[in-house]
Amino acid sequence: MADDVEEIRGRQRAARHASSIPLLANALGLAFLTYGETADWWIYPQAFVPPVVSVAVLVAMTVQRRVEGVGTGRDGYGFLAVATSLVTLFPPGQILVLFLGPVFVLGLGLLLLGWRGRDPRLWAPGLGLLVVGPAVSLHAVANHVAFLGPEPGAAVLGICTAVLLALAAGALARERATGDGEEPDPLAHVDGTVHQHVRLGILVVLDETDDADLSYLRRTLGLNDALLGQHLQALLRHGHVAVSTSGAGRRRRTWVAITRAGRSALDLEVQFQRNLLAGHSGARKIQERRAAAATAGPAPKDHARGDAS
Numbered sequence: 001m002a003d004d005v006e007e008i009r010g011r012q013r014a015a016r017h018a019s020s021i022p023l024l025a026n027a028l029g030l031a032f033l034t035y036g037e038t039a040d041w042w043i044y045p046q047a048f049v050p051p052v053v054s055v056a057v058l059v060a061m062t063v064q065r066r067v068e069g070v071g072t073g074r075d076g077y078g079f080l081a082v083a084t085s086l087v088t089l090f091p092p093g094q095i096l097v098l099f100l101g102p103v104f105v106l107g108l109g110l111l112l113l114g115w116r117g118r119d120p121r122l123w124a125p126g127l128g129l130l131v132v133g134p135a136v137s138l139h140a141v142a143n144h145v146a147f148l149g150p151e152p153g154a155a156v157l158g159i160c161t162a163v164l165l166a167l168a169a170g171a172l173a174r175e176r177a178t179g180d181g182e183e184p185d186p187l188a189h190v191d192g193t194v195h196q197h198v199r200l201g202i203l204v205v206l207d208e209t210d211d212a213d214l215s216y217l218r219r220t221l222g223l224n225d226a227l228l229g230q231h232l233q234a235l236l237r238h239g240h241v242a243v244s245t246s247g248a249g250r251r252r253r254t255w256v257a258i259t260r261a262g263r264s265a266l267d268l269e270v271q272f273q274r275n276l277l278a279g280h281s282g283a284r285k286i287q288e289r290r291a292a293a294a295t296a297g298p299a300p301k302d303h304a305r306g307d308a309s
Contacts, residue, residue, distance in 0.1 A: 008201060012208035014178035015220070016070045019121045019171035021060050022113050026106050026125075027164035029053040033102060034161055037136070037154035047097045050105035051084040069213035069253070071206075075116045080109050103157065104133030121171055125164060132160055198223065199231045203240060203266045206258035214254045232256060240265055 013019065029049045036046045058077040065072055084105060087093030097105060107129025114123025135141050136153040201221050206212060212220075218228055235241040240262030244255050258266075 008204045009208045011178055011220070012070070012205055013073070013117065013119070014175035015068070016061065016064060016073060016209065017172070017175055018073060018075060018113075018117055019119055020168050020175055021064075022057050022110065022122060023125070023164055023168035023171055025053045025057045025060070026110060026129075027161055027168055029106055030103070030157055030161040030164060034154050034157040037157055038151050046102045047088050047094065049102045050097075050109060051081065051088050053106060054081040054084045054109055057081075069216035071209035071211040071257075073117070073208055073210050075113050077113075080112055084109060099134070099137065101133040101137030103129050103136060103160075107131075107133055121167060125167060128163075129160065132156060196231075198227070199235055200266075200269065202228075202231060202235065202256075203258060203262055206241065206256060207263055207266055211255050211257035214256065217256065235262065238265075 029052070033046055033049055054077070058081045061072040061077050064070065087096060087105060107126045110126030110129065111123050112126075114120065114126055136156060139153070141153050141156050198221065202217060205217065205220055209216075214225075214228065217223070218225070221228070223231075232241065232243070236243065238261070239259055242257050242259055244257070246253050246255060
């Protein structure tokens with residue numbers, strides 16, 4: 001069952017294009033930096049590329065949330081946009097960009113997103129850009145790979161751009177293939193008499209997406225309105241989810257978000273099942289922690305969130 005939970009998480013990352021969108025945005029940023037390497041520019045406007053890329057990713061994820069009803073997850077898009085903007089605006093960050101280059105900052109961004117999302121398709125190219133950025137900015141490339149032509153730095157950045165575009169195309173193909181699966185809920189085969197898989201599925205989806213609207217939950221888990229409402233009420237009673245609304249009239253949408261208590265309960269459940277199947281004594285300890293939490297009562301609900309736009 002733990003493998004099924006991971007499959008659901010992977011499907012949610014695919015649904016929100018958590019790999020392809022950042023890769024494509026960074027590839028376009030690198031394309032601009034490649035051109036800038038051949039132009040007679042100094043540090044600007046190249047220094048603005050990392051914040052523009054980060055803001056573009058944040059905007060794309062926010063628009064996707066409004067259109068598809070799938071949340072932006074916990075990857076840290078907003079934090080990255082603010083951090084890269086501060087790096088560009090304040091002198092200490094400008095010194096970093098001056099010596100290590102904007103490519104280095106792009107690499108840091110991909111590394112952060114890959115670490116937060118546990119996605120090697122993001123952190124691996126991020127590590128590569130961390131090496132390439134200083135090599136180009138400090139002219140080490142020009143001194144060691146002059147055979148690439150009169151502009152070896154631009155040639156190296158062009159190669160990196162092509163690699164990121166190929167990675168973005170591959171990630172998009174995988175995301176579409178994952179989203180075209182015939183079985184909407186990998187936990188559907190679990191015997192509901194033994195284990196309530198629907199509520200577990202709801203929590204797993206929300207744990208990855210942070211929040212989602214009712215339409216997205218229905219599509220993803222293959223539920224009707226009545227069944228989804230029944231299980232959401234059970235989760236609400238225990239403080240595992242919070243509900244909010246946005247818009248008005250025909251555009252009114254209901255959003256469901258996981259709470260801290262919900263994430264804690266999900267983590268305990270997944271760990272318990274893993275230990276139980278592996279025959280570890282840790283399952284008993286998790287049962288005791290779960291019983292203690294139930295005795296203490298449900299945790300206070302998080303404040304209902306409004307529209308992220």
